[in-house]
Amino acid sequence: MSFIGLNLTNNLSLYAVPVAWVAAMAPHFYAISVYNAERAPGTAEWDNRDPRGNIGKVKEAKLSPNAQGKFIRAEAAQENAFQNLPLFAAAVLAGNFARLSPSVLNTTSALYLFFRVAYTIVYINNTSPFLANFRSVTFLAGVATWMSLFIRAGNKLL
Numbered sequence: 001m002s003f004i005g006l007n008l009t010n011n012l013s014l015y016a017v018p019v020a021w022v023a024a025m026a027p028h029f030y031a032i033s034v035y036n037a038e039r040a041p042g043t044a045e046w047d048n049r050d051p052r053g054n055i056g057k058v059k060e061a062k063l064s065p066n067a068q069g070k071f072i073r074a075e076a077a078q079e080n081a082f083q084n085l086p087l088f089a090a091a092v093l094a095g096n097f098a099r100l101s102p103s104v105l106n107t108t109s110a111l112y113l114f115f116r117v118a119y120t121i122v123y124i125n126n127t128s129p130f131l132a133n134f135r136s137v138t139f140l141a142g143v144a145t146w147m148s149l150f151i152r153a154g155n156k157l158l
Contacts, residue, residue, distance in 0.1 A: 024081030
């Protein structure tokens with residue numbers, strides 16, 4: 001089977017790890033764009049020499065409550081993504097070590113990426129209890145994908 005020139009019977013799961021890293025970085029770049037676009041006149045632009053120090057300057061920048069919330073949530077989404085990335089990468093490696101089928105590895109990896117992107121979008125735009133709960137659902141669905149790889153790999157290696 002092929003899709004856009006890719007043979008889907010090939011194992012593409014390892015490519016999902018760098019894609020997940022890029023997806024993890026994206027909220028940080030979004031946060032910087034919010035900061036620079038919304039900061040008060042006369043306040044400093046984002047200084048890449050001290051990225052962690054900049055986070056403390058958000059209040060000084062006098063961002064609107066909406067922009068400040070998006071900035072803080074985008075940074076939190078980035079941190080969460082990087083906390084989950086090693087577990088996803090380890091699960092992909094375990095699945096490959098156990099020689100799970102390419103379709104299982106590809107589908108599960110794609111689902112993880114889908115849920116991480118959905119989680120990030122919902123997290124950044126979260127302003128209601130419903131969206132907060134939906135964020136948790138997308139988070140847990142993403143966790144379930146990499147956990148399923150560990151379980152399938154373990155079952156195959158028994």
